[in-house]
Amino acid sequence: MITSLAHIAEPVTTVAPDIFGDVGVSLYHYLFVSATLFALGVIGFLTRRNMIVMFLCTEMMFQAAGLALIAFSKYHLNHSGEVFVIFVLTIAAAEAALALALVVLLFRRRETLNAEDWALLRG
Amino acid sequence: MLDGLTSLMPITTLAADAAASYTGSKDALASGAGSGLMVLVPLLAILGAIASALMLCFKVRTKLPAWGVVGTIAVAFVITLVGFLNWNGDGAHIAHAFEWINASWGSGGAGETFTANFSFYMDGLSWLWMLFVTGLGALIALYASEYMAGDKGYARFFGAFGLFVFSMACLVMGDNLVLLYLGWEGVGLCSYLLIGYFYTKPEAVAAAKKAFIVNRIGDVGLALGIFLIYITFGTVEYAELFPLISDGHAVNVAGDPISGWVTWAIPCLLMLGAFGKSAQFPLYVWLPDAMEGPTPVSALIHAATMVTAGVYLIARCFPLFTLSDGSMIALQVVGYVGMVTALLAATIGMAQFDIKRIMAYSTVSQLGYMFAGLGVLTTTGAAFHVFTHAFFKATLFLACGAVMHGFAGQLDLRKLSGLWSQPGWRIVTIAMFIGCLNLAGVPFTAGYFSKDMILAEAFITPWGQLIGWVLLFTAGLTAYYTFRVFFRVFVGPAQYEPGDEHHAEDHDHSHFHPHPPGWAINAVLAILAVACLVAAATYFVKPDEGKGWVGGLLSDSSAAYVSPHGHHGDDHPDDHGAEHALRIGDAEVIPASHPGHDGEDGHSHDDDHAEKDERAMKAGTFLGMDPHKVMYYVSALFGLVGILAAAFLHGPKGPAGLFIGNRTEAAHSRADKLLPMLGPIPTWAQNKWYVDEFYNMVIRVPLLVVSHIFHLIDKTLVDGAVTVAGSLPKTLAKAIRPTQSGVLQGYAGGMAVGLVLLLFVVWIVVIRAGGVG
Amino acid sequence: MGPPTLHELFNPVLFYVLLTLGAVGVALASPRKGVSPQIIGGLVVGAAFGGVLVLLGIRGNEAGDLPNLYFYVFALIAILSGLRVITHPKPVYAAIYFILTILSSSAMYLLMQAEFMAFALIIIYAGAILITYLFVIMLATQAPSEEKVASLEGYDSTAREPLTATLAGFALLAVLTGMMAHGMSDLQDSRQVIRPSVHSLEAPILGVLPNKVIREFEQAAVFDHGIAEPTVEEVNDGFDANLRTMAFKIEDRERFDHGLETDTRFRSMLPETIHGDTVLVTLPAERGITNAEGVGFTLIAKHPMALEIAGIILLMAMLGAVVLARKQIELGEDEKAAQLRTLGQGFDDDVAHVGGGM
Amino acid sequence: MIQTILTPMFAETDASTEMLEKLGFLTPEIALFVTTCLVMIIGLSSSRSIRDTIPIVSVIGLGVAGFLAYTNQSTIAGAALGGIMPFLKTLIAIVGIPLVLLMSGTVDRDYENAVARGLPFDSIRSNRGEFYAFLLFSLTGLMLCASADDLIWLFLALELTSLPTYVMVSISSGKAKSQEAGIKYFFLGAVGAAIFLYGFAMIYGATGTTVLFAGDGEYSITTAFAADLADGALSPIATLGVILAIIGVCFKIAAVPMHFYTPDVYEGAATPVSAFLAFVPKTAGFVAILLLLSAVGWGFGAEGTSLPEPIRITLWIIAALTMTFGNVLALLQQNIKRVLAYSSVAHSGYMLVGVIAGPGDGGSIASNGLGAVLFYILCYGFMNVGAFAVLACLERSSGDEIETFEDIRGLCETNRVLGWVMVLCSASLLGLPPLLGFWGKLYLFTSGISAGEYALVAILGLNSAIAAFYYLKLIAGPLLDEPGESAKGLRETPYVGRVIAATVSAVSVVALVPFVNVLANAANDAATVTPAQAQTLDGSEAKIESPRSDDDA
Incomplete structure (x- = not known):
């Protein structure tokens, strides 16, 4: 089966109408939202103290990248962007698993989720 | 024995033939069967040195280091002998060990490459030197195995000994001036180590220091000479260099003729190097003092081998000395x-x-x-x-x-x-x-x-x-x-x-x-x-x-x-007829392009x-x-x-x-x-004609005075500048240091600000370039 | 139609004023001690980003290139719930608001007809990852002792350096949006570069054809020119957009004909036109591939190795989580630590040695 | 090898070749992954003697991977830097071996010792097997980075390199500071990952494909950027994408502005892990940057020999700041691990000079900045491992790690081997001739000069001078000073592997010097930008390159 699938270099859903026009204004709408989510993620990471919420903020940044990828994927009429998002989700899940385990480990040690309490190494 | 040796000699080896072998490209100088073996000689010597160094680390107290070095050098001698016997006397061979420096730039054409490999250039001169370096080296190492017995630094001595033979091999066999220089410095280093072998003896330390400093003066000359050769000729490889010189005229690798001050500056600089290493007036003062080292060292290094490096250098570079511009x-x-x-x-x-x-x-x-x-x-x-x-x-x-x-x-x-x-x-x-x-x-x-x-x-x-x-x-x-x-x-x-x-x-x-x-x-x-x-x-x-x-x-x-000494004695007007009037001083002499090969006894004048x-x-x-x-x-x-x-x-x-x-x-x-x-x-003679004292007065005392003056300048001006320059990084560091606050979000903030600033720069550049937006 | 530049996409002055307003809103919405004007901040942010979206919408309307109207709704929800994630003092609520962000993102995926990813996002992100987050938050906010309760709640109720962070974040946003807007014009160019390559790609239809036909096609034909664009004439003749024409290069013509004729279900696919050895096949639209199939094909055909690597990463992550969790067990059981201590080994105590790193 | 077995089976169809080609050049990674799984399983054994084989199995796995990488010289079709893959993979496997040796006794030392004294083994108490598995996972990821021909692949490979290191840092010692280091590293790393992911998204947006290199004239990011080259500048979104990606990856190479974590994490992690961090993620980051920039190409600028101006300026600023920050901050440190961390930052800055210089005219290593970078990675790998290994070999009688300059005073006297390793590696890091580090830096210098980056090279020189201040402390302390009180209270850790790692590194720093030319030429060949492949439209068989002969290696 692999051999026959490999023939298909780049499947394209031309059935779907071209949802973005030639000008790209509608594409820019999505990119703007994506950039906003990214910036909010950065702000959140800087302002929050709870480690879990901080990591949520990095997830938001990942999500912003996902949105941009889907938008570009649709704009370019191929599925590579969407496939990329699958892997972004995979990595997000893996990172979340590790980060949460680590956060719990740290919580057991200090009984706090405050990231600022972990600032003994400096200089 | 003599017959055996004679049969190994080239039957008739004309200088012209030798010249012909040089004029071929260096690739044409294929490695002969005997010459190829010579790669092993420095390898063996350095192996002996390394083995001794290891034994030094492991504090071996037996005579093992001596036997290691004696053995390796003896084998090296045997290899040299075998190689020599296999050498058919047909000019130079190049034995290539490995590529060392091989740089090129530009189009890599003439004068745009710098090649100095670990290759060995085996011609009569190298064979002669290698035979007595390895032969005497082995004998003297054997002698030293008994002589040095019981000394604390036994392994150290033989380590340096092995290193010396290695360096000497590089010096003598190297197919380029850079490898020669490496060996030159190497023997200098070994000499320093071995003169100062009894480092608890103040005389030995002083002698080592003296030898080192005096040799440095010569080495500077040699280094400058090599630079100048490279700049002038565009190569430091013998096989390329010597064919460029014929009949007292030289061209560089690009084919442009060479004349002017370099034709005498190069030999003079090389000569300075040779004077230092071979203890010639006025740089001879280190050699008598060098006798503070162990006697085998004096025998090997300061009598038989190392000091002849200067002779070797001049003999090796003899074509350079005969440039007619330099007269x-x-x-x-x-x-x-x-x-x-x-x-x-x-x-x-x-x-x-x-x-x-x-x-x-x-x-x-x-x-x-x-x-x-x-x-x-x-x-x-x-x-x-x-x-x-x-x-x-x-x-x-x-x-x-x-x-x-x-x-x-x-x-x-x-x-x-x-x-x-x-x-x-x-x-x-x-x-x-x-x-x-x-x-x-x-x-x-x-x-x-x-x-x-x-x-x-x-x-x-x-x-x-x-x-x-x-x-x-x-x-x-x-x-x-x-x-x-x-x-x-x-x-x-x-x-x-x-x-x-x-x-x-x-x-x-x-x-x-x-x-x-x-x-x-x-x-x-x-x-x-x-x-x-x-x-x-x-x-x-x-x-x-x-x-x-x-x-x-x-x-x-x-x-x-160039065989300039062929103008007398065994000279013979021959069918090569390559006679050139060479202006030497005021007298015109006729050198032949070959050493004699006539059937006469050498001293029977033609x-x-x-x-x-x-x-x-x-x-x-x-x-x-x-x-x-x-x-x-x-x-x-x-x-x-x-x-x-x-x-x-x-x-x-x-x-x-x-x-x-x-x-x-x-x-x-x-x-x-x-x-x-x-x-x-x-x-006066017993006091060495007061040369040391003279040097002391003429060189050391003024130097001391000058150095005191410089020291004062240094203290006030330079140190001040250095202090200022040195404190700048520290000031900068103290300014930056608060960024390393240790707080996670602080670091993230730094990252975000850095990202934003860089993106701003990029944005400005992009807008400038694009001219839109 | 000219490519949009920064000026054409939106009025830059108005845009940056609105962004500044948004920054003010975020700063206001950040939690702080005492009474914080979070609601006002939220409204300001909503107004600002709503304004930007309206600005874009107006421009899109002029250019005839407007996203689905629902986009505006979901975009605003996504932004506002994102704001809430970073401003809500209680982590549980923050996580739930993040789910809302995910849901509205997912809706936006749907609007872009990325159905597969939309649902995958909900299932994986909202359904699995965020629930894990909630579990951990619940687990970690259980006060281990009475006196810890106060400290647990206190530290995250005020934002840390909200002004600096907001400034940095919105500067980033300004640069990103500015650069992207600046690049929209070039994007047109690059898209034109893409298009031929899209069209030269081979048809995906094999994937949904029954196996038998696949076999026949494999043995008899290779796709030649992929999907053929309908010509102008065809469009004028009332070309049916639901039909797609594909070109096949027939290598074993006899066998190909024989293979297709034996299966009557594919009579409708039989070539309408024959150009030498190349056959154009027109298929009904429902024979085209869906979004999920397209993603699937791309995933398997173009990124099989990435799939493998992702597998390795997940294995590693699982192992990592287990290892980190083990550490907790070890720390939790004091008697084990005590046992180790009695064995004469200096077991690390909680008071960490802090380096003299100044 | 696997390729040769598999190829006949699948060679009947053209379609399988692409797949097989990829599988073929992934043999080292496959070998490493198999080793990883083995190590994971062995780590659960209740028999101590079986568990003790873990480092041996790891080393063997790395050796096999290195051998496969060395013999398998196939290249990615269409990749601009064709030879980078086999070179880097071999290099990774070679440097990986001392790194594995260095790890001996790192995790759960107390527990393993207790087991050795008779405590019954409980597989969930000891993480040593898993720890080695993480190390191998990370090395696998690093090798996959070198094999990447796709943005998705590169993203995943970078993550596979980083994620295990987060865990390794956190569990490397039971101390709180390791966990603090872990959380800082992980969270900031996640932000960095988000940044370069966003960059990748932008690159995809600008080009419409995730394929970095493709043979046969197929559309790829490289060809899209090549089309941009005709306009003289990269499109703004592509520029944004490349720059975001580079800045994100700067986290991995510890470059400004993503360098903040470096000293804290290196200090907090166990020393062997710090050595690992200083080599593996850094190499991954440089590989990623080289791959991305090779897709962009060094064909922009007025003379057509530099990067696009925005990217060049960004990298220029990053390089200059990175060297300067790293070196000046190291001046104030008393803790050696922090010094080495800052020096690691500074070295990234040096290497970026080579990246900016680009491949030059392809003539020799002297003008090939990319070759210089690859060569420097090699040099840095050895000297860095050596310096860290010395610290890892020594501990206080309380079991604490050694920290300050005081601790290594007179080391040559108290422990001759380690003292000399420290001296040699520090001298090499400083770039003293004729040690390996000197040659590495020399090529960076010459490539920078030949690329016309005089100001940057001047900054590089200035920084080398500043670096001398603290490296000389590392050289003079062990060599010249008398051992102090704190130095006398030190003991050597009972792990032979660490001493071997230290010795091997120091010996390499010296013994590789005669082979500098060979190695540098290999790096130069690996980093020579090949002209775009002949655009054959029907030649899928042309994709499999005939294995290059090893004569030039």
């Missing part, structure tokens, strides 16, 4: 400096009492001979003298070392006498005697032939008359001081006073017994003594060459490439030479006689006079009038009475 100025300087050195050192040697020191000055003096030989255009003579000197000087040194070893460090010839008649010293005495005969130039010894060759050539060379006379006089002096040592120490009444270096078992001064040398020292001395005799025999090998075995070897090397060029003849006579013929007798005469003088002044009252002296005790001789008649001269 051979450098060679004239070499000749005169050699002359001065030879005379000066001989006079100093006459007045010394420390036998090792006498040998050291004799080495300086003999090196002066070699340089004078180079200066009078006989590379063969110089190389032959190097070759013979290596053997007899090693013999002499090792014999002195045996004495020193046996008498607890006693070296004063006033406190030793009559070793011959003491048990166990026969072999040493015989070896010493043979060595002395050689050094004194007694007829039919190796030293006699090689010295003759230089003297004869000196009288033929236009600028060589003065050199010849001085050297002749020096030969007499040499014979005198050589036999002074022999007559004082080895014959006469058996008396001795021990030195102050007692071995552990000799607690009691009153019960001191000299240690006669053991088997290793005796064996080595015996071998060397025989080797001295064999070295003389090589003069008769291939008589048709007129220059003996060594001459045959050299005719195949770059030393004979009859039609006189008709050919009368002026050259005029420049080349000894009191109107043919120097080649006369010199046999004249130099023998001078030598015998010297010996007789020594015998008269220092010889014991011998049985049956064998000795004409009347010395009956160790400390005094007839010479003592003579001394007051000479006024202050002997004292």
Whole structure:
């Protein structure tokens, strides 16, 4: 089966109408939202103290990248962007698993989720 | 044996042929069967050194390091010998070990590459040098295995020894000047390490420092010379470099002719390097002091091998010295400096009492001979003298070392006498005697032939008359001081006073017994003594060459490439007809492009030479006689006079009038009475003509003053600037440091701000470039 | 139609004023001690971003290139719930608001007809990852002792350096949006570069054809020119957009004909036109591939190795989580630590040695 | 090898070749992954002697991977830097071996010791097997980075390199500071990952494909950027994408502005892990940057020999700041691990000079900045591992790690081997001739000069001078000073592997010097930008390159 699938270099859903026009204004709408989510993620990471919420903020940044990828994927009429998002989700899940385990480990040690309490190494 | 060797010689090796082999590209110089093996020689030596270093780390207390090094160098010698026997004498071979430096830029064309590989350039010159470096190296290592026994730094000594052989191999065999320089510095380093071997002795440390500094002066010259060669010619590889020079004219790799100041600057710089390493006036002062090192070191490095590196350098680069633009100025300087050195050192040697020191000055003096030989255009003579000197000087040194070893460090010839008649010293005495005969130039010894060759050539060379006379006089002096040592120490009444270096078992001064040398020292001395005799025999090998075995070897090397000394003696107008009038000073001489290959004995002067060029003849006579013929007798005469003088002044009252002296005790001789008649001269000579003091006054004192002045400037101005400059980074660091607050979000904030700032920069650049937005 | 530049996409002055307003709103919405005007901040942010979206919408309307109207709704929800994630003092609520962000993102995916990813996002992100987050938050906010309760709640109720963070964040937003807007014009160019490559790609239809036909096609034909664009004439003749024409290059013509004729279900696919050895096949639209199939094909055909690597990463992550969790067990059981201590080994105590790193 | 077995089976169809080609050049990674799984399983064994084989199995796995990488010289079709893959993979495997050796005794030392004294083994108490598995996972990821021909692949490979290191840091010692280091590293790393992910999204947006390199004239990011080259500048979104990606990856290479974590994490992690961090993620980051920039190409600028101006300026600023920050901050440190961390930052800055210089005219290493970077990675790998290994070999009698300059005073006297390793590695890091580090830096210098980056090279020189201040402390302390009180209280850790790692590194720093030319030429060949492949439209068989002969290696 692999051999026959490999023939298909780049499947394209031309059935779907071209949802973005030639000008790209509608594409820019999505990119703007994506950039906003990214910036909010950065702000959140800087302002929050709870480690879990901080990591949520990095997830938001990942999500912003996902949105941009889907938008570009649709704009370019191929599925590579969407496939990329699958892997972004995979990595997000893996990172979340590790980060949460680590956060719990740290919580057991200090009984706090405050990231600022972990600032003994400096200089 | 001789026949065997003869059959290995090239039947007729014309210089022109040799030149032809150079003119081929270096790729054409295929590695011969024998030459390829030579890659192993430095490898073995460095392996020996590494093994010793490891043993040093593991604090091995046995003789294992010695056997390692003796073994590896002996194998290296065997390899050299085998390689040499397989070498068919057809010019140079290149044995490629591995690529080292290979840079190119631009299009990589002419002058845009720099190649210096670990490749070995095997021609007659390299073979000759390698044979005695590895051969003597193995013998002396064997000697040292006994001599150094029980010393704390046994492994250290042999580590440095192995490293020395490695460096020497690189120096001699390297196919480019950079590898030569590597070896040059390497032998310098080893010399430094070994002179300062007894690093607890302040004299040794001072001597090591002196050797290092004086050598640096020469090395600077060599380094500059190599730079200048590269800049001028665009290559440092012999195989590319020498074909560029022919008939005293040179082109660079791009084919542009070379002329002007570089033609004399390059040889002069190289010469400076050679002076430093080979202890020529005025840079000779380090060598006598270098005798603070262990005696085997003195024998190997400071008598037989390393100091000849300067001779090697000039011989190797001889084509560069013959550039006609330079009018051979450098060679004239070499000749005169050699002359001065030879005379000066001989006079100093006459007045010394420390036998090792006498040998050291004799080495300086003999090196002066070699340089004078180079200066009078006989590379063969110089190389032959190097070759013979290596053997007899090693013999002499090792014999002195045996004495020193046996008498607890006693070296004063006033406190030793009559070793011959003491048990166990026969072999040493015989070896010493043979060595002395050689050094004194007694007829039919190796030293006699090689010295003759230089003297004869000196009288033929236009600028060589003065050199010849001085050297002749020096030969007499040499014979005198050589036999002074022999007559004082080895014959006469058996008396001795021990030195102050007692071995552990000799607690009691009153019960001191000299240690006669053991088997290793005796064996080595015996071998060397025989080797001295064999070295003389090589003069008769291939008589048709007129220059003996060594001459045959050299005719195949770059030393004979232009063959400027062919203008006399064995010259023969030949079918090659490549005669060029070469302006040397005011005299015009006719060099042939090849060393002689006529069927005559080398000293039988060619009859039609006189008709050919009368002026050259005029420049080349000894009191109107043919120097080649006369010199046999004249130099023998001078030598015998010297010996007789020594015998008269220092010889014991011998049985049956064998000795004409009347010395009956160790400390005094007839010479003592003579001394007051000479006024202050002997004292001056004994104090080395106050050269060290002179240097001290002329160089060190002003330097000290200047350095104090600079120190003041340094303290106030430079230090101030440095402090300011040094504090800048720290100030900056203190300013940046708060960013490393240790807080996670703080770091993230730093990252975000950095990201934003960089993106702003990018945005501005993009907008500028795009012109839109 | 000219490519949009920064000026054409929106009025830059107005845009940056609105962004500044948004920054003010975020700063206001950040939690702080005492009474914080979070609601006002939220309204300001909503107004600001709503304004930007309206600005874009107006421009899109002019250009005839407008996203689905629902986009505006979901975009605003996504932004506002994102704001709430970073401003809500209680982590549980923050996580739940993040789910809302995910849901509205997912809706936006749907609007872009990325159905597969929309549902995958909900299932994986909202359904699995965020629930894990909630579990951990619940677990970690259980006060281990009475006196810890106060400290647990206190530290995150005020924002840390809200002004600096907001400034940095909105500067980033300004640069990103500015650069993207600046690049929209070039994007047109690059899209034109893409298009031929899209069209030269081979048809995906094989994937949904029954196996038999696949076999026949494999043995008899290779796709030649992929999907053929309908010509102008075809469009004028009332070309049915639901039909797609594909070109096949027939290598074994006899076998190909034979293979297709034996299966009557594919009579409708039989070539309408024959150009030499190349056959154009027109298929009904429902024979085209869906979004999920397209993603699937791309995933398997173009990124099989990435799939493998993702597998390795997940294995590693699982192992990592287990290892980190083990550490907790070890720390939790004091008696084990005590046992180790008695064995003479200096077991790390909680008071960490802090380096002299100044 | 696997390729040769598999190829006949699948060679009947053209379609399988692409797949097989990829599988073929992934043999080292496959070998490493198999080793990883083995190590994971062995780590659960209750027999101590079986568990003790873990480092041996790891080393063997790395050796096999290195051998496969060395023999398998196939290249990615269409990749601009064709030879980078086999070179880097071999290099990674070679440097990986001392790193594995260095790890001995790192995790759960107390527990393993207790087991050795008779405590019954409980597989969930000891993480040593898993720890080695993480190490191998990370190395696998690093090798996959070198094999990447696709943005998705590159993203995943970078993550596979980083994620295990987060865990390794956190569990490397039981101390709180390790966990603090872990959380800082992980969270900031996640932000960095988000940044370069966003960059990748932008690159995809600008080009419409995730394929970095493709043979046969197929559309890829490289060809899209090549089309931009015709306009003289990269499109703004592509520029944004590349720059975001670079800045994100700067986290991995510890470059400004993402360098903040470096000293804290290196200090907090166990020393062997710090050594690992200083080599593996850094190499991954440089590989990612090289791959991305090779897709962009060095064909922009007025003379057509530099990066696009915005990217060049960004990298220029990053390089200059990175060197300067790293070096000046190291001046104030007393803690050696922090010094080495800052020096690691500074070295990234040096290497970026080579990246900016680009491949030059392809003539020799002297003008090839990319070759210089690859060569420097090699040099840095050895000297860095050596310096860290010395610290890892010594500990206080309390079991604490050594920290300050005081601790290594007179080390040459108290422990000759380690002292000399420290001296040699520090001298090499400083760039003293003739050690390996000197040559590495020399090539960076010459490539920078030949690229006309005089100002940057001047900054590089200035920084080398500043660096001398603290490296000389590392050289002079062990060599010249008398051992102080604190130095006398030190003992050597009972792990032979660490000493071997230290010795091997120091010996390499010296013994590789004669082979500098060979290695540098290999790096130069690996980093020579090949002209775009002949655009064959029907030649899928042309994709499999005939294995290059090893003569030039």
